[in-house]
Amino acid sequence: MALNLQNTTLKISAGTPAQFPSNPQPQIAFSGRSNVGKSSLINSLLGRKNLARVSSSPGKTITINFYDIDKKLYFADLPGYGFAKRNPEDKKKWSALTDGFFTSNKNIDRLALVVQLVDSRIGPTADDEMMLEFLNASSLPYVVVATKTDKLNATERKKSFESLESHPLINSRVLPFSSLKGEGKDELWKEIIKATGI
Numbered sequence: 194m195a196l197n198l199q200n201t202t203l204k205i206s207a208g209t210p211a212q213f214p215s216n217p218q219p220q221i222a223f224s225g226r227s228n229v230g231k232s233s234l235i236n237s238l239l240g241r242k243n244l245a246r247v248s249s250s251p252g253k254t255i256t257i258n259f260y261d262i263d264k265k266l267y268f269a270d271l272p273g274y275g276f277a278k279r280n281p282e283d284k285k286k287w288s289a290l291t292d293g294f295f296t297s298n299k300n301i302d303r304l305a306l307v308v309q310l311v312d313s314r315i316g317p318t319a320d321d322e323m324m325l326e327f328l329n330a331s332s333l334p335y336v337v338v339a340t341k342t343d344k345l346n347a348t349e350r351k352k353s354f355e356s357l358e359s360h361p362l363i364n365s366r367v368l369p370f371s372s373l374k375g376e377g378k379d380e381l382w383k384e385i386i387k388a389t390g391i
Contacts, residue, residue: 195391198239200263206256210293214259219303219389220267222294225310226320227273230340233372234310235260235268238381245270255286257294265391269294275320295331306334306388308381313339313353313369317360325362336365336384343371 207213223231232245239245245258260268271294272287295301307328311317317325328335339357342350350369357367366384370377 196265197263201239201241201244202261203244204259204261204267206258208256208290210290210297213257213294213298213300214261214267215299217300217303218261218265218267219305219391220269220298220300221305221385221389222269222271222307223310224271224307224324225273225340226275226312226318229273229310229312230370230372231270231273231310234308234338234340234370235270237372237375237378239268255283255290257290266385266389274324275318295327295333304333306336306385308385309335309337309365310340311337311357313342313350313357314344316353316356317362322362329362329364334388336381337363337367338370338377338381339367340370340372342369342376343373 204214205212223235225231235245236242239260239262244260255272257272258270260270262268271291274287274291295304298304309321309324309328311321325337337357339353342353345353354367354369357363368377368380368384370381
């Protein structure tokens with residue numbers, strides 16, 4: 194891999210589309226509900242412990258964090274959705290910012306892949322299904338990552354993956370992922386490299 198992962202920085206925590214980075218590097222977006230394990234997954238991919246902060250209060254952050262990897266690639270960490278305690282004004286802000294990423298992103302043509310996270314123990318929630326419907330309708334390339342696989346036994350795991358792979362809204366590969374055990378890390382990097390051509 195022609196990327197120096199040690200040369201990774203948080204470029205900006207963008208609260209409005211106007212703050213999105215303007216330099217035309219390929220982008221990988223990470224989408225999923227609050228508490229699905231996005232921060233842990235990003236830290237695992239980058240070989241870091243605390244670069245992406247794991248929130249103590251799910252859904253607390255309404256920013257898109259852009260991580261600059263070796264000045265060749267951006268990871269865009271979209272704010273988590275599906276938060277029960279969020280007030281209507283915050284939900285509106287979340288929706289506007291996330292919509293803005295896909296509609297007002299100066300470099301949307303550089304969006305190489307959306308990594309859609311689903312909790313392997315729960316399966317797609319109604320919010321996940323809305324996101325999958327959007328991804329399918331917009332023809333954006335995406336891969337589904339089933340997180341927290343280490344919390345399933347063999348029987349539960351088999352059932353979970355059969356359900357995900359046969360889900361009518363999932364038109365992509367489904368990759369198992371465990372931040373704890375490192376499972377799926379290499380496979381996901383292969384998908385990212387293939388999508389970006391880096």
